[in-house]
Amino acid sequence: MQRLPKTIAAQTISVVGTPTTLCTIGANAKGTISALSFTNTDTVARTLTVHLVAGGGSISAANMVVPARGLAAGEIWVCSPLIAATADAGATIQCFSDVASKVNAVGAFYETTV
Numbered sequence: 001m002q003r004l005p006k007t008i009a010a011q012t013i014s015v016v017g018t019p020t021t022l023c024t025i026g027a028n029a030k031g032t033i034s035a036l037s038f039t040n041t042d043t044v045a046r047t048l049t050v051h052l053v054a055g056g057g058s059i060s061a062a063n064m065v066v067p068a069r070g071l072a073a074g075e076i077w078v079c080s081p082l083i084a085a086t087a088d089a090g091a092t093i094q095c096f097s098d099v100a101s102k103v104n105a106v107g108a109f110y111e112t113t114v
Contacts, residue, residue: 001113008036008107015100019059022093022105029111031087036079036107040071047098050079055090071103
């Protein structure tokens with residue numbers, strides 16, 4: 001068994017209908033989210049929705065972790081609902097905003113081989 005730190009590289013979140021995949025848990029591994037934050041770079045409030053999707057699945061109400069959370073202009077928000085969350089191989093964190101290119105994400109997770 002091996003536990004490896006992985007980065008969720010800084011990236012801009014897409015708009016509704018085209019979710020951004022922040023990370024994918026590797027084959028034969030389990031993932032544990034250690035850090036995840038979102039920043040609204042706009043001058044007005046924006047909305048963010050986050051899903052933890054099982055391998056091979058797609059976003060749905062059943063895997064929504066953060067439903068339409070408002071982010072004030074310039075706000076940096078630590079996504080506490082996902083900190084320490086675990087996921088199986090192939091799982092993804094997917095998210096979208098109400099407008100493209102105004103919300104950024106960055107984070108980290110551990111991948112443990114099984």
